[in-house]
Amino acid sequence: MAPKAKKKPKRLPRAAVALLGKLSDEEIAQRFEVPVRRVFAARCELPGGGSVRPVWDEEVVALLGTASDADVAARLGVAPNTVYQQRTKRGIKAFMPSTVQNRHRWTKRQLSWLGKFTDGEVAARLGISPASVAARRRVEGIEPFSPVRKKRRRWTKEEVKLLGRMPDTRVAELMGLNHHQVGEERRARGIETYAEWAHNKRWTKKWLKKLGRVPDAELAEQMGIPKAAVFKKRSSLEPPSRKKKKKNRKHASGPRAAWTSSHVDRLGTVPDSVIAGELGITRAAVHLVRRRLGIPALNKREKK
Numbered sequence: 001m002a003p004k005a006k007k008k009p010k011r012l013p014r015a016a017v018a019l020l021g022k023l024s025d026e027e028i029a030q031r032f033e034v035p036v037r038r039v040f041a042a043r044c045e046l047p048g049g050g051s052v053r054p055v056w057d058e059e060v061v062a063l064l065g066t067a068s069d070a071d072v073a074a075r076l077g078v079a080p081n082t083v084y085q086q087r088t089k090r091g092i093k094a095f096m097p098s099t100v101q102n103r104h105r106w107t108k109r110q111l112s113w114l115g116k117f118t119d120g121e122v123a124a125r126l127g128i129s130p131a132s133v134a135a136r137r138r139v140e141g142i143e144p145f146s147p148v149r150k151k152r153r154r155w156t157k158e159e160v161k162l163l164g165r166m167p168d169t170r171v172a173e174l175m176g177l178n179h180h181q182v183g184e185e186r187r188a189r190g191i192e193t194y195a196e197w198a199h200n201k202r203w204t205k206k207w208l209k210k211l212g213r214v215p216d217a218e219l220a221e222q223m224g225i226p227k228a229a230v231f232k233k234r235s236s237l238e239p240p241s242r243k244k245k246k247k248n249r250k251h252a253s254g255p256r257a258a259w260t261s262s263h264v265d266r267l268g269t270v271p272d273s274v275i276a277g278e279l280g281i282t283r284a285a286v287h288l289v290r291r292r293l294g295i296p297a298l299n300k301r302e303k304k
Contacts, residue, residue: 012042024075037293041261056086065092104128106136111187115142140187141168141180153177155185164191203233211237259289268295 016032020043029036063072064087073080087094104126113122119133126133137144162171163186172179186193192200202223210219211234220227263275272286279286290297 012038017042027075037264037295040259040289040293041264044259044261044264061086061090064090065095068095071095104132108190111136111140114140115145115184118145141183143180153181153185160189163189164194164197167194208237264293267293268298271298 025039069083073083114137119130123130168182216230276283
């Protein structure tokens with residue numbers, strides 16, 4: 001008996017196809033009362049290999065700032081970072097206070113402003129809250145700005161040589177100063193901390209020769225330092241060309257995988273690892289797509 005021919009899935013209405021990439025698959029499926037799987041399969045047949053690239057027309061742009069970037073991203077079926085970039089590009093304020101303030105990356109120049117200007121002035125320059133500035137200033141051990149400030153102490157060459165060669169507290173003890181004053185002088189001169197200096201000094205030729213030849217964990221144990229410190233040192237000495245190749249390899253798969261309707265049809269009928277190998281992505285990425293479409297895993301189907 002000849003095997004039954006596989007039925008071709010019904011095509012989506014033209015109105016639904018026009019919304020592919022503009023709205024999330026779930027919203028289109030709900031609006032036209034069709035399975036999410038069919039919507040996803042139809043989107044995979046579009047140019048771009050199944051990637052969601054919404055058209056940022058007036059209707060879509062109107063959503064920006066009406067909810068959190070994560071919520072808008074979920075509705076459009078894109079990454080939250082994509083929504084964030086589109087929102088900031090158009091100068092639209094976030095729906096709620098952004099956590100970017102707490103993650104502000106301070107440069108050396110910005111750190112030099114602390115204590116020289118009021119927290120409010122620094123906050124206005126950086127576009128963050130005065131509380132965030134005050135918190136960073138306390139971490140750096142810098143006293144708040146005061147209009148009536150004592151004249152800056154003149155440091156001798158011998159005293160300057162001590163900076164960064166021993167902890168600020170020890171230098172302060174020897175010179176009869178407050179450790180905040182020592183730290184402020186050290187930063188003003190662009191001198192690294194004692195911990196940084198000791199860490200760099202530890203890397204003698206003997207240990208540098210072992211970088212990349214001995215596993216990071218093993219080398220860290222031999223030197224008595226964290227594994228992350230070995231990784232950081234090895235990365236800093238790695239040629240830029242090699243870093244670029246690694247970066248390209250990392251982004252060569254994943255979101256750019258060319259999903260097709262045939263891949264969607266086979267979800268749950270073969271192991272996720274098989275489809276992952278064909279697409280050049282991780283098994284976890286296939287697992288997420290399968291779960292999103294509500295398709296049980298192969299082993300769970302067999303149990304039923």
